[in-house]
Amino acid sequence: MDDKSAKQNAANAEAPGRVSRRTFLKTAGIGVVGAAAITTGLVKLGQQEESDLPEPSEVTLRENPKNGDMISVLGFGFMRLPFLSGSSGPAPANGIIDEAAVFRMVDRAIESGVNYFDTAYVYHGGKSEVVLARALQRYRRDKIFISDKMPRMELDLAGAKEVFQTQLDRLQTDYIDYYMLHNQTTTEAYKAMYEESGILDYLLAEKEAGRIRNLGWSFHGDKECLEYLLSRPVEWDMALLQLNYHDLLHEYQAPPYVIARTSQPSPPKWNYERMMQTDIPLFVMEPLLGGRLGRLSRKAMAVLSQEKPRDSAASWAFRYAAGLPHVVGVLSGMTYMEHLDDNLRTFGPYSPLSEQEMTVLQNAVAIFVSQDVVRCTYCNYCIPCPYGIDIPAVFAHFNRYVDDEQVPKGERNADYEQARRAYLVGYDRSVAELSQAQRCTGCGKCVKLCPQWIDIPAEMSRLGRFAEQLRNEV
Template sequence: MAYLGENIPKLGFGFMRLPMIGEEIDIEQTKEMVDLFMSKGFTYFDSSWAYNGGKSEEAMKAAIVDRYPRESFQIATKCPVWIVKTEEEARNMIWTSLERTGAGYIDYYLLHNLGNNRTKYFDDFGMWDYVRELKEKGLVRHIGFSMHDNADALDKLLTEHPEMEFVQFQLNYDDWESPTIQARKCYEVALKHHKPIVVMEPVKGGLLANPAESIRKIFADANPNVSLASWAIRYAASLDNIITVLSGMSTLDQVQDNVAFMENFKPLDQDELAVIEKARQAISEIPSIPCTGCQYCIEGCPQNILIPNVFATYNRKMIYNDLAGAKSRYGLETRMTGKASDCLACGNCEQVCPQHLDIMESLKTIAEELEK
């Protein structure tokens, strides 16, 4: 059965991590990257109103829109309305994006980063009806949303908003069985609702391209001639109902590597999937906070600390030795909720934790390491 975006090549170009010269995007290098990407038949570009303070969307105009026929590519961008205060500001985001990109219309327009306390802003500002109006007027071709939340939240959103045509969420082999990211469960929810998927974070922000030595060896033993990133991107692209798999490429070398293995894309075979499973198992055995994401601890927390999410950010540091990435993700996860340092040590969380975790002590450690 055909689905929206079925014929779009399965590698998309994320404009979030473009090459920089100081505080400015390196437009000339970006043009080279775009030219190579499109010369190999790839067409999908993803940005957001918020990326690089709007410079990402402006780079789309300079590197893509001004240089290629409009029907030869797809522009996707997003509206993160939880960062503004009024409905007028929220609704004006599309006009800013259209002006910055010069695209005339947006092919795939997303309500950006739903989940947790952020979703209510889209409800309060009437964004669900508004994006439908934009589609009716021809300003956007297709409407959907991105989210960072669990499968139950995704199921609720798709049940309440069947008019959404596609979804975008984090999916990679490491997070496939994650109790907090719930990639597999989210994937199954999308299939249940017959919604195609744009995959983000297939390489987990670059972590799966630079894993621990024990993980690298597993892949090198299986095939020493391909990049680590190729395993992660091909894994996501091998799934059914995928519009495209976004890669936030920062260098021409990264584009060259990605297009080399995706130009004539072949899904992973059973032997390759077995290698992925072996790597996933090895990652799970690296010491980390063994939180299962049951969320029992959240309900009784007087400080509204999303404890499983906070633990997941710290596990990024423990498993991948990525302190900078852990701090960045921690900042996003606690932007609108309680921080680890807000813990009152009331003990409500530990009383209900099925894993009997030392939650209060872990929060103290996390505050000391991630809030500096």
């Protein structure tokens, strides 16, 4: 045997390309020593980030007094989902939703205790419901509350039945926890759509059958409409209202021209006080006024930061909205993980604003509304404009410069030339040439559509003139 193995060795040593044991051991030894040396270096490099940013715990839950549901105060709104192009904000119906990013957010939200998800038939051209269903696929249906809405379209009874069935199919579920009549504005519209057509009776029957667990409505309308809704012999289980500190802490007077062209606006403050007289559980939409209160302005933000240096502008708005009596849940249309992370810090756990903080917030609002900003929330309801003006983008550009106090002022100012250039270059970058304010014809079609009651043609003419003025100065 020895003889044989010796021969084998000899053969190995002779054969070209074969490794002798000695060479092998040598190489292996060098490899081990090298790897060990490098690994010791690695241990040092493998340090973790050390930050004192508070890690959120579980999101606070609240009991719905009507039915005992334990609902997370933070609700995930599915109206502002991210797009693959990397664009932000509420987006065109034809954008491609970045589903992977949505799934990551939903996973983290549920992991942190968020259990309320809000969508609607019309959000993202119907894709919102589909993506929500996919995101929730891996979770137990009975641990999740889904809210959805009957769209405000011209529907007959058959059409409404079809819409409801489509919603169940899109959501891949047998029932919807909270179902709303979307966007109630006037008594006439409500009567025509829900009472005369029999759709309301149908929805009540669905509730009887258990396919709708709670029935309510979302409201954007006038005083008369709200009174009418509350006077009906229907037991409303919930209402979705636009409530935020900007609207509740200061009264806004719409310009007379706007009031003449639309129905009388009902102030959010009045709405809220009226709802307080009922025992209908409230849910909050637009707690950030379409993201506006998440940005705020530099001056107003400074006031808030002085009190709470590490808190975001958004966290103030959420804490305010969630602290209102009768409110069960606050919806947030989160587009990015960073929004979610910030909200999880706010609500995990939730603590209401103290008296001192409330005073600070009031001061900040006073400063914010005294500035020259356009009260646009970039909801995009006004577009498409028949002349192609990108109304929200024009307002967003102007507001950004007001917020940062960068609006060019006074030719004798030392920074005037620089500010002027920055404003104009920024304008061209954020609003395409053919969509700028100067091209507004003043037709006024947008005025009726604006839920913030902005006199859009007047603002367009002001901002357009301002840009032309800047351009014409040499």
